[in-house]
Amino acid sequence: MIPIIVLIGRTNVGKSTLFNVLTKTRDALVANYPGITRDRQYGYCKLQSNKKIILIDTAGLDIKLNEIEKQAQAQTLIAIKEAHLILFLVNARDGLMPQEYEISKNIRKYQKKTILVINKIDGINEASKINEFYSLGFEKIQKISASHNQGINTLINRYLIPWISEKFKKKITENLYKDTELKKIAIKVAFIGRPNVGKSTLINGILKEERMITSNTPGTTLDSISTPIKYNYENYTLIDTAGASKKKKKINDFQRFSIIKTLQTIEKSNVILLIIDASLQTCHQDLSLADFIIHSGKGIVVVVNKCDLFNSVELKKIKELIKSKLKFLYFSKIHFISALYKKGIFQLFKSIKESYEDSKRKISTSTLIKTMHIAIKKHQPPIIKGRRIKLKYAHLGSSNPPKIIIHGNQVKYLSLPYKRYLINFFYKTLKIKGTPIQIQFKDNENPYVKNKN
Template sequence: MKPTIALVGRPNVGKSTLFNRLTKTRDALVADQPGLTRDRHYGHGRVGEKPYFVVDTGGFEPVVDEGIMFEMARQTLQAVDEADAIVFIVDGRVGITPQDKIIAQRLRQNDRPVWVAVNKVEGMQRAVVTADFYELGLGDPVAISASHGEGVRDLINEILDGFEVPVDEPEADHPKFAVVGRPNVGKSTLVNAVLGEERVIAFDQPGTTRDSVYIDFERNGSPYTIIDTAGVRKRGKVTEMIEKFSVIKTMQAIEDANVAVLVLDAMQEVSDQDARVASFVMETGRALVVAVNKWEAANAEQRDRIKREIDRKLSFLDFAKFHYISALGGQGVGELFKSIDQAYTAAMIKIPTPKLTNALQLMIERQQPPLAGKVRPKMRYAHQGGSNPPVVIVHGNALDHVPDSYWRYLERSFMKVFKLQGTPLRVQFKRSANPYDDKTKKPGPKPKPRSKF
């Protein structure tokens, strides 16, 4: 299982900047204004072969007892509880503050390992700037610059040294699918309909499922594993400590599955949170099937509305099958299973290299990659680099000049040629080595001229 690293500290010490550095994204808002981050923000990171979750938190003001800063402090404490390691970020230019001492005291009461990261030290003597922070009593402070990247890799390597590299388990020989979505859309009811019995609690109260539940079963003689997950609320509405913990459990369940079944409520609008869950499924590369539940209870106007909202807000899920079902009555569940099987088969497909290369050449004949100045990327052959999702690796020259539009063209074309329904496909480029690129490489001996005789 991936370790979870929580970033905590006072407002405006650089937590979001470090989050963006670790995740190689710009997902967290960054500005010279205290308190900009209010909710917890989850992301993925990787150093070498070691992946991890990272959690950005709002500024921690431990002395307040009401208002938004109090709620931010509660969320930070919850992030500490669910983390495997904590990075306590302090400002090297400001020095140690009374708030830093109070936060350190709170962190010492927790059994999680803590690293003190002294940020904003660019251009400063590290030994001098970190000396004062030994007073926090949390071990040796580490000097970093989140904005410039100085010391960040060494810090994360040190943290991850205490965790084993997640072992890739053998691929299951049967589909494992996670039922995900907002609370109270009927996920547990759908699980019970699939199983044909009351295996999980289901009643009209949002947030009933607190943890992910794995259930093995058979259907028509074929084995499956279904994962009932806790509902993923909008972050601003996640208040109970035990419910906040369920968010990361849901993320882990999606990664552990082969297929995600996203459940929507036909009686409600498609929310931004629905789109976020779908985006997370795509980021992890999992196959996807969408089930619009409570279809029997929706009137004609509601049905038209949700179909329009799906076209508008979930248009990026064009690879997924949509089903309009009634989990309570069992209508449409059988067809849903057909799509789960189809998505699983597509996600785990093995495609021979000759077939991939032939398909690639046909795509190039149909539409060549555009020129980049005087250079046109040349694609030679392709082979499969992985499954769940399928990964196609294309070899050639000048592939760093391939535009995103052509990248997407290749992905869509591969999916169409091999009839991959329900799973995303990823294309990666691998540029052939050019011995003349290395200017420092000494030239080898000149070849001897061939004899005329």
């Protein structure tokens, strides 16, 4: 069993900053706005002597306003139940707030070991402001500044390592290697799309639990949230992301960070599910996202959600329209589903696995050369300045995505339509599905040209 530690506190006390410092990542979204963290965010923290813990970042416990914030608090309470240890964060600059008496009272109901962490101590000269936190009645207290990395080593060495050694003993090292192995082979699947297309609802449907906060309000998900799952003996990591909305004249910093994190998630993932709302017209934003995914070289599966809103005749028209607009994604599977009613959602895994395996496929040089020669025989390259462009041989430059390098003479003069013809021919002949192929052309240099100069 791996120790689980949860970060609890009011909004804007520095929970996400401490999460990023301890996990040595930037997985948690950090901004100077209250209520940015909503869903539970999990991360690994590696300590000395191969000790490893799971850290959970949570939403602030002091907001009880709208439906989204109520769901965020429910997620936080689930995290407290899962955890073995609570790090209760408070803000030294704000001083002791009335809500913190209420939070400490609620924490004690769970009878979990708790460490009070007084954050943002940098620049605080008034000892009275810090001392008033002792009235909360917690035995173990640590003063830190997460943003300046002050007191973090003391927190780890004085409290976390001794607690793990005492409670979990030998099991930690054993689990470290098991989890590292699982993590290596997990297929990372990112759920990408415009706001309110049903990304979080789809993940909840697959997990068969309310793991992600959902609502009819666009922009409910602000951060990229990863969740591990095992399906048909395969390990997957499902990553929910913030919706990539249309360009606006005014956007907040955290909205800008959310979009950046979504694009970074695409780069880090193996396969992308591009979610499209069947009730809305396929717009420029959907096409831009598809184009970005193709250029990032990631496997792509198109998912058209909310098909339950239409009858068979209407759905047939929608299918034809979407297929027409996305014809440049001819190598990808298109699934028509209803995430809300869980129709067609588990068929996605077959396309995800197919896309992942084809992106890592090793293709022999002889197969590529043979395929290239058949393509040339069917349709020869154009003649430039009285000489025909010659394609001599091809080989695999890299995989994930497959990158084919073709060598020849005057290849820089190849037209875009002929390059497209070659890519399409490789797709059909090699039967590659769900992943983009990249082709690079290299001119053979004439060794005598340099000697003449």
